[in-house]
Amino acid sequence: MTLLTLTSLRKQYGSVAALDGIDLSVTAGSRTAIVGPSGCGKTTLLRLVAGFDAPDGGRIVFDGRTLADSSSQVPAHKRGIGIVAQDGCLFPHLTIRQNIGFGLEAEASVKNARIAELMDMVGLDPAMLARKPDQLSGGQQQRVALARALARKPRLMLLDEPFSALDTGLRAATRKAVTDVLTAAGITTLLVTHDQGEALAFADQVAVMRAGRFAQVGSPREVYSRPVDAATAAFLGEAIVLPADIADGQAKSPLGVLPVDDVAYRGKGEIMLRPEQVTVMQDNGSDSSKGASGTITDINFCGPTSDVRIRLGSDPQGFSFRLDIPSREALAAGDRVTIGVAGAAHLFR
Numbered sequence: 170m171t172l173l174t175l176t177s178l179r180k181q182y183g184s185v186a187a188l189d190g191i192d193l194s195v196t197a198g199s200r201t202a203i204v205g206p207s208g209c210g211k212t213t214l215l216r217l218v219a220g221f222d223a224p225d226g227g228r229i230v231f232d233g234r235t236l237a238d239s240s241s242q243v244p245a246h247k248r249g250i251g252i253v254a255q256d257g258c259l260f261p262h263l264t265i266r267q268n269i270g271f272g273l274e275a276e277a278s279v280k281n282a283r284i285a286e287l288m289d290m291v292g293l294d295p296a297m298l299a300r301k302p303d304q305l306s307g308g309q310q311q312r313v314a315l316a317r318a319l320a321r322k323p324r325l326m327l328l329d330e331p332f333s334a335l336d337t338g339l340r341a342a343t344r345k346a347v348t349d350v351l352t353a354a355g356i357t358t359l360l361v362t363h364d365q366g367e368a369l370a371f372a373d374q375v376a377v378m379r380a381g382r383f384a385q386v387g388s389p390r391e392v393y394s395r396p397v398d399a400a401t402a403a404f405l406g407e408a409i410v411l412p413a414d415i416a417d418g419q420a421k422s423p424l425g426v427l428p429v430d431d432v433a434y435r436g437k438g439e440i441m442l443r444p445e446q447v448t449v450m451q452d453n454g455s456d457s458s459k460g461a462s463g464t465i466t467d468i469n470f471c472g473p474t475s476d477v478r479i480r481l482g483s484d485p486q487g488f489s490f491r492l493d494i495p496s497r498e499a500l501a502a503g504d505r506v507t508i509g510v511a512g513a514a515h516l517f518r
């Protein structure tokens with residue numbers, strides 16, 4: 170069942186089209202991530218869904234009810250939508266109990282029971298209730314912000330980069346905790362992030378945004394493995410893009426003849442490989458059948474991986490590309506290598 174539908178949504182700020190025709194369908198109970206570079210319109214989109222801003226065109230329908238279109242706008246507090254912002258936006262002068270209870274209208278005992286239940290849901294010790302936000306860590310503050318947003322039992326939760334202020338380890342742990350809470354409560358969630366890994370790990374639907382539009386909407390695996398174009402591919406992770414001549418499901422490329430994921434296409438095109446499909450081995454001259462050969466022109470050791478640039482063939486002007494490879498072998502600039510490819514290349518159509 171579809172809970173939220175955005176149709177041809179537009180928002181203009183002066184000459185900037187912050188949203189330039191957004192269409193999205195969100196299934197009840199699902200997790201959608203909207204990912205894109207800074208300034209592409211992510212926060213604007215969330216603000217329109219929350220009701221903090223009105224669209225200039227298009228329509229927002231939530232649970233069968235029009236929340237906003239060109240002629241009407243349901244106020245934010247009447248939408249039944251929760252929001253957790255980047256820095257949590259807790260009231261600094263209130264205790265954790267008061268922050269979570271803010272806006273909860275019930276008699277004291279009912280309210281306290283609900284606050285205790287929410288603290289338990291987000292995995293926080295009730296001893297923290299008397300503290301002020303600045304006496305909690307960043308991750309704990311985000312959990313309080315989530316508890317506050319959950320207090321009114323929203324059917325849709327909007328998360329605006331809620332993990333971005335946290336350091337790497339805490340970020341993953343807090344994301345997991347928040348995901349588990351929302352899943353257990355069956356709350357449909359829309360996450361906005363500029364972090365591709367976060368979007369792919371969090372969501373079951375990913376919308377890749379660019380300049381006010383969605384370049385692609387699909388499952389994490391689909392957008393990662395079958396991006397619509399080279400820019401989307403590069404935004405979602407490392408990608409090796411090669412020119413190729415394609416026929417009968419085979420691509421003749423600088424890396425040799427590779428199977429492609431599109432058997433119908435014939436002609437010139439561009440194909441993509443993800444780095445996990447590629448192996449780079451020192452060329453000991455014994456077996457050239459395992460892949461294309463090339464030369465390392467630059468290498469930077471980064472611990473578990475090394476960032477290498479490889480030039481294919483023996484022509485100094487030959488095709489070159491860079492990728493991260495496991496730092497298993499002690500490779501150096503000037504080494505000859507064999508490049509193997511596993512699986513099919515993706516063809517951009």
Ligand SMILES: Nc1ncnc2c1ncn2[C@@H]1O[C@H](COP(=O)(O)OP(=O)(O)OP(=O)(O)O)[C@@H](O)[C@H]1O
Binds near residue numbers: 208211214
């Ligand atoms: N109130 C405003 N007035 C004028 N321009 C605005 C306003 N809000 C946003 N914009 C512009 O609209 C575009 C989209 O902004 P938005 O904040 O939605 O992007 P974003 O993807 O959330 O970026 P970030 O990841 O940096 O937060 C940007 O070009 C921004 O400068």
